Amino acid sequence: MLYSLLRPLLFRLNPETAHRVTLKAIGNAHRFKLLQGHPIDCKHRNIMGLDFPNPVGLAAGLDKNGEYVNALAAFGFGFIEIGTVTPRPQPGNQKPRLFRIPQANAMINRLGFNNYGADKLVENVKHMNYQGILGINIGKNFDTPVEKAAEDYLMCLRKVYYYASYIVVNISSPNTPNLRQLQNIEELDPLLGTLKLEQNKLADECGKYTPLVVKIAPDLETTQIISIATLLMKHKIDGVIATNSTFSRIGVEHLPHSSETGGLSGAPLTKHATTVIHQLHGVLQGAVPIIGVGGIMCATDAKEKMDAGASLVQVYTGLIYRGPKLVREAVQAISK
Numbered sequence: 565m566l567y568s569l570l571r572p573l574l575f576r577l578n579p580e581t582a583h584r585v586t587l588k589a590i591g592n593a594h595r596f597k598l599l600q601g602h603p604i605d606c607k608h609r610n611i612m613g614l615d616f617p618n619p620v621g622l623a624a625g626l627d628k629n630g631e632y633v634n635a636l637a638a639f640g641f642g643f644i645e646i647g648t649v650t651p652r653p654q655p656g657n658q659k660p661r662l663f664r665i666p667q668a669n670a671m672i673n674r675l676g677f678n679n680y681g682a683d684k685l686v687e688n689v690k691h692m693n694y695q696g697i698l699g700i701n702i703g704k705n706f707d708t709p710v711e712k713a714a715e716d717y718l719m720c721l722r723k724v725y726y727y728a729s730y731i732v733v734n735i736s737s738p739n740t741p742n743l744r745q746l747q748n749i750e751e752l753d754p755l756l757g758t759l760k761l762e763q764n765k766l767a768d769e770c771g772k773y774t775p776l777v778v779k780i781a782p783d784l785e786t787t788q789i790i791s792i793a794t795l796l797m798k799h800k801i802d803g804v805i806a807t808n809s810t811f812s813r814i815g816v817e818h819l820p821h822s823s824e825t826g827g828l829s830g831a832p833l834t835k836h837a838t839t840v841i842h843q844l845h846g847v848l849q850g851a852v853p854i855i856g857v858g859g860i861m862c863a864t865d866a867k868e869k870m871d872a873g874a875s876l877v878q879v880y881t882g883l884i885y886r887g888p889k890l891v892r893e894a895v896q897a898i899s900k
């Protein structure tokens with residue numbers, strides 16, 4: 565209700581300012597106890613050995629540095645993912661770099677992993693009193709050559725391992741040059757081998773097993789999806805997130821901003837992301853749980869992701885267009 569009143573005002577601001585202002589307002593409202601969360605009634609689910617109070621989470625990229633987790637938790641998410649974080653801080657791409665396409669309930673972003681770096685994120689996580697499930701999404705710095713990407717992922721993995729409920733290896737952002745190349749089997753096979761080895765080492769050292777999850781793009785051929793799924797099983801990866809934003813402009817070609825470079829998210833991605841989930845599920849058959857994301861704008865979209873084979877779902881752009889009520893609606897539709 566409140567969000568429907570605020571949205572027209574927020575949409576008058578440029579998208580990145582609106583993002584910053586909204587997060588600050590949510591943070592302050594929480595600090596002054598004006599934002600009281602009401603738990604959403606739902607049966608818990610055990611996925612990847614973690615106890616999820618409900619299956620609807622916040623997708624990566626909204627709170628890149630983990631500054632607003634306590635406040636965002638009040639919206640009733642079953643889990644929250646922060647990041648993408650890189651080993652070193654970086655400013656991201658030049659502004660403007662975030663665009664709304666309201667006629668299509670969509671956004672295009674080319675933020676380029678703007679973040680304060682893994683040390684600052686860990687510092688923020690240490691100071692939060694969030695008791696829920698926290699995913700930490702890791703990436704590589706823009707100036708690390710893709711041949712050395714494994715070193716960046718290892719560095720982040722070591723820094724965040726102890727503090728995360730699960731860790732996401734993001735190889736699918738469209739805004740870091742050549743990053744998506746890591747989805748090629750010849751590069752993904754050794755990368756997953758290296759990260760899995762380190763995960764097992766860290767599990768021994770920390771006395772805690774933190775599940776490792778891989779996030780993939782929607783812009784993959786069916787054969788590539790099948791090969792990736794096979795690799796995930798080979799390396800005993802704990803989960804897969806499908807999908808990131810898309811290079812495609814189908815459905816928005818005629819609209820303002822559609823020619824901006826970056827990843828398209830929101831309603832034009834819904835069906836395509838669901839198809840990727842369905843294809844993954846066809847190979848994985850439950851062996852590796854799928855977290856479904858991409859264009860969940862209403863309860864039905866969330867339900868369709870679950871029906872296609874997802875065990876959990878995440879939202880981002882839907883939250884911008886529909887507000888926090890989307891979380892409860894999605895949880896209730898899935899629980900039915």
Ligand SMILES: Cc1cc2nc3c(=O)[nH]c(=O)nc-3n(C[C@H](O)[C@H](O)[C@H](O)COP(=O)(O)O)c2cc1C
Pocket residue numbers: 623624625626628647648662671673675677701734737779807808809829830831833857858859860878879880881882
């Ligand atoms: C502004 C913006 C920033 C994003 N940043 C990240 C990011 O840092 N890491 C990541 O893995 N995904 C990022 N994403 C992708 C989302 O997590 C999600 O996978 C994608 O937007 C599809 O879901 P949606 O249609 O619900 O937004 C970002 C998306 C948006 C719109």
